[in-house]
Amino acid sequence: MNIQKLQRLVIDALEDVKAQDIRVFNTSHLTSLFDRVVIASGTSNRQTRALASSVVNAARAHKIPIIALEGEESGEWVLVDIGDVVIHCMQPAIRQYYNLEAVWGDKPVRVRLLDQSKGPAMQGFAGADDDNMEE
Template identity: 65%
Template sequence: MTTETAAKKDIQKLQRAIVDGLEDVKAQDIQVFNTEHLSPLFERVMIASGTSNRQTKALAASVRDAVRDAGFAKPRMEGEDNGEWIIVDCGQAVVHIMQPNIRQYYHLEDLWGDKPVRLKFGADKPAVKAPAKTAAKTSAEAKPATLKRSSAAKKGVSEVFPSKAQEKKAAAKKAAAKTAAKTPAKKTVASKSAGAAKVATKAPAKKSSQPSGTKPAAKKTAVRKA
């Protein structure tokens, strides 16, 4: 009983890997059939279409890699040279990758399609966890940026809400600026008053002692006696 359960899980895992490989390269009209009652050689037949030789070859290679990555033996392939119909033999499952006209002509669904298997196509693949070292490195790289942003935020707060020490420093600068502005003004006033005093003291010396409107007396000439 345990062996049958394990075999059933294996075939489910295999068909899931094959479908994922087909979906990765955009295969069309994927069909899965249970063939246990028809052949003792394999349990599943899967049919998919590719629009060109290039796509059918890419589909076959994708299925091969997906099956091998899932832990199964490397499949055997036939028909790669032509590309119109490629058979991928995965042991318990056989995959037929065909171009639409070939698929329509041979119509393998009539031969193997008694018991279709329902699968969830387009299923989400399990996310791959990043290594611990990579995660640690990412957090370490992100840390300086966080510190940088926090320091910038602190700077902005101090500019908007200055501390008491900053306020005192600003007041001292304003007082010094006022003192420096007043000092030159006092010197200028003092220099102006001193100049005015000099002019006032010199003015009387220049004025004549004679009243205005009178002519100056003629100088007496000394007459020598003969």
């Protein structure tokens, strides 16, 4: 599956469980381990676990192996690694504290999101501006 289809699969799985403030970043220039980082917020431990579970189920349905699934015990921050994409499902306070956007966020990827999935500064795309974005 190409990277655009894979990131769409992840976004759709997150949106199915009402993820908030979804952001997608191209990381291929920073590491050879994965091409995308997806960060999404959930409002509770239960929702954060549900977000990760939705991604895992979607990946398995498409026969995409789950390389790692961590953090389900606490539900504050659940990481799902499906190879080319690493997904961070986080509660807002944890997300703000660790600020992964500062680590991975210099190349946002332009993707269509549902209104519920946009962050406060979003204008329809998962990225703060149109520079360095790709479809």
